[in-house]
Amino acid sequence: MIDIQKESVWTSSVETTEDRSIPPELLQSLRRHSIFQRTNNESFLEKLACCMHLRSYSPRDVIIVEGEPAKAMFFLLRGSVDVCSADFERIYATLPKGSCFGEIGILYSMPRTATVIAGTKCIVAALTSEQVQTILPQYPQVEKMLRFEAEERLALLYKSKNLNSDEKVSSKPLTERNVQDFTGTRIFLQKIPYLQDCPEEFLHLISLKVEPRHYAPNDLILCKGEQGKELFFIISGTAEVANIDTAASDPLIPIARLTAGDYFGDIAVLLNAPRATDVRAVTAVELFVLKKSDFIDVISRFPTLQKRFKAMAQNSLDYLRLKASQLNKVDNNSGSITPPEDTTTSSHSPSIEASSVCSTTSDQDPTLLPATAADVLKKVETRRRRGSVAIWSDSHLVELANKAIKPQKEEEESKMKLDPIMAQQPGFPGDGDFALITEEILGLIVNYIDFAAAIQFSTVSKKCREFMLRNDTIMHSVDLSHLNKHVTDKTAASIAAFLGNRVRNLNLSQCFYITDEGFKILIENMTNIESMDLNSCWLLTDKSLTLVAATCPRLVKLDLSNCRKISDVGIFKLLSEKATRGYPELSELSLSYCKKLSDMTMSHLAEFCSNTLSTLNIQRCTRITDQGFVKWADTQFPQLKALNLTDCSFLTDQAISHLVSAAPNLNRLSLSFCCALSDSAIEGLISLPELKYLDASFCGAAVSDVSIRALLNSNSIESINSLNLRGCVRITDVCVNSILESGKLESLNISQCPGISLDAKQTIKESGVVHHLVA
Known part of the structure; x- marks a missing residue:
């Protein structure tokens, strides 16, 4: 401090x-x-x-x-x-x-x-x-x-x-859980009619017990018939109460709408009755949740308040029964809604303010994300169809099936060891001539198998081993990412001896056990490497970058994503060492999730590789600010075609202004979750004549009907064909009209845009103007 x-x-x-x-x-x-x-x-x-x-x-x-x-x-x-x-x-x-x-x-x-x-x-x-x-x-x-x-x-x-990602309802989709009202728990609670005029001590104890929670639109918060274990207070958003088993109307038709300041769940908590209705989120809903046990524990210390809350719960129950009788509902179960005077019954969702800007970054560490629904579906769809259950009643068929079962892939990999393979002594059982396969054909085959299979092939015979160790036409591209748990400092020497100096493209992605020591052993003789992927090699430090610069003169493509120990010093040593030795500078560089990097790295890029850099990824490098791009102001990046600024939440319009000036030939640009930008930033992109792909999803106030119209109608941009506007709250049907008028988009994403109506989405689908539409 x-x-x-x-x-x-x-x-x-x-x-x-x-x-x-x-x-x-x-x-x-x-x-x-x-x-x-x-x-x-x-x-x-x-x-x-x-x-x-x-x-x-x-x-x-x-x-x-x-x-x-x-x-x-x-x-x-x-x-x-x-x-x-x-x-x-x-x-x-x-x-x-x-x-x-x-x-x-x-x-x-x-x-x-x-x-x-x-x-x-x-x-x-x-x-x-x-x-x-x-x-x-x-x-x-x-x-x-x-x-x-x-x-x-x-x-x-x-x-x-x-809060962790395992709690489904406690995690915002695509974003980390964030406490929006850091200081206002007690202040918010005392404004709720349910808790007005309560003593300071009571509000303090309740404030210590409540927990923040988030529900996405259409999420079911309460389910009819379940036992009530929680009391809910709405911070923001809208929810609806429905499904009271009426025979006179559709059970999905809402009985009431609840908004900020409303509460529900009190009847079931205080009167020990099951839920009589469903409560479902209409918009994204932020709640404070109070467990029944905690609430009972607190109010037991305040007898007067306990009587008051039970009386209010009874009033809510009486109101629900009256409502049910009016709808010809035959159900005497107790409910959990607020009295009518405390409930907003408007059928319209609250409008979203134009100034709405997200205050968090877009997602968690990609290597730590839980499995998504898509991942689950992929696994389900690729499984073989299950046979009829009836056949397993035959004991002979069961015995035959058990014999045919092969070991699982994971078990095979766990048995594989890299060390003993390189230490095997001569004397292979399958020695012989390749009568039908020439070395040229064999080389083509080997180049199509993975590293584990290549090692296994080398154990077939002496000639196979000699071929794998000496042939210069193979092992140019080596992917060790699927063996990440086996790539360690102990196995590095064996791997290096097997590969030799033939490798051009090396993939060590997710090899999180290897350290600077093992990495040095692995690449100290690989002087021909041109491309290297070190994504999520967490233990590597700046020391390894200095080694790369000295031992890999041909290296021009480098992925350091999620290497969190890498700092500005390491980037400087890498780039300056290559420049001092006269080696080619980098053309592709990924630094996403390298959280120690700051504006100094941007300065080093401008100094050493401005003329060669074509692709740069600095996603979620949150210490890079406008000042980093100010350092680009007097520099030109003529080869820079693709730039990823996703989650750089502190960048403002000033950064985009300097970027447009420094990299006039940008072809692909991602500004997703750059929430500090305004319309001026999007309109400033008009100066990029070769811009074809723009990702402005979840950019808060940065995207509006006006800025998109200006971008699409610009005479200087003729080739833009892909636009991602997902989650942009300020665009409306007017933006759709602008897209239809332009008639030049190959792909468009306008999903999760609350201002765009279903009719407008249908219109753009039927028009055929956009070839690939996500709405």
Whole structure:
């Protein structure tokens, strides 16, 4: 954390106290903090203002670093800050003016739990830990409120960090779970009619128990007939109540619509009755979920509240029975909806604001993602059709089938060892002449088998072994990714001896057991390598990059995706060493998920390989900011054709402006989840005459009807034929009309665009203008 220094940022007149002069703007700002509105202690505010140190920060300045010792707590007086993870990958919240942060480390004497960076130009008032320990004991009520706030925030932060992908309803599709309202759990709960006028202690205990949860559109939240174990409070989105078994109407027709501030599930929780209806998400729904056991535990300490909540639950049950009788419903089960005065019954979904911008990155580490529905279907569809069950009643057929069963592929691979193969002694049982197959034909065959099969072939005979070790026409392209668990430091020498110096293209993707030591053994004699895939070789460091530069003079294609120990220093050593030795510079480079890389890497690329780089992937390199592209401003990348900026969530229009200037021949560009962009960024792409493919999916405010129309109607772009607008909330049917008018798209993705009607999607399908449409 930056040391606290006194800095004068207020220029207005001051109020005088016995101790010192206090800027009235400072006092007014402190009075607006929710924590101080709850305490309403003017004496404390004046005491606090006299001790504070004021500081100003520019956008993206780091205020607090996760893991460092806590030295001060902060009160945000102007601007906004982002609370995020140490690698800037996840944004837990954006705190507005009037918030406080840093109090957890001070009050609980623990390291910082998150990183805080300035979102805009902001002014904060800092209170050192020594001052906090001196002042707070004098004001016990204020200290109590501050500790409540810190405890609630810490609990919610831990819940956010601990959510895992196995909890289906707790994970946003394609995105990581994110706590949007980092400081407002208790504030939100007290605004709900169900919890209004409850004591501070009660709201505090409830705030510690609730957990955030997300449901996608059309997800079933509650199912009729199940036992109620949870109480739900809607943070945002819309849900509908349906299916009360009425004979007079369609059970899918909603009884009521629930929106932000509504609650449901109280009847089943308090009256021990099964659910009488379904509750289904209409839009994406954010909820606070309270377990029945936790709720009962808390209200048991407040007898008056317990009676009140049970009475409200009974009223809801009476309303449901009345509704059922009006619909000729024959069902006496208890339900779980709110009374009519607390429920929004509009049949229209809430509009989505144009300023909606996502505040998180698009997905998890691709090597750690759980299996998707598509993966499951692929496995199901490729299985052999199951035979009739009837045949297994014949014991003779069963015995015959058991004999025919072959070992599973995984078992075969687990038995295979790379070390003993290279150590085998001469004396092969199958020695003989290749009477019908020449070495030329044999070489063609070997080039079509994988590495494991090649090793097995070398054990057939001496001649096979000699052929595999000495023939220079084979083993030019070697893929070891399917043997990733067997490629280790121990087997590196054996693999290297078998391959020799013949390899041109080496794939070590997912070989996460190999370290710098084994990697050195593996490639120190492979001087002819031109392309290397090191995706997810997690243990490799900058040391390996220096080795690559020295030993692989022909290397021009390199994939370092998910090599998380690689830093700016390693990239510099790789590029500078190649330049010093006069070796060809890189033409294709993938650095996705290399989270240590920063703007310095962009500077190194501009300095060493601007004339050769044709493909660059920096997906989710969240430490690369606009300043990285500023370093490209005076450089040209004439060969750069493909650039992937997916999840570079901090990039703004300034970065796109410098990019367009530096790489005028871009052909493919991905801006997916670049949520800080605006319309100007998309319109700026008009200056790229060769742009054919654009991925602007989930770009928040960056894509609108106006910007897409400008792009498609531009005379400078004649060849654009693929457009991905998935999840863009600002485009409407007007955008579809622009696409129909342009009539030049080969493929288009407008799925998950809530502003585009079904009629518009049908129109574009029938028009035949777009050859491949995803809607």
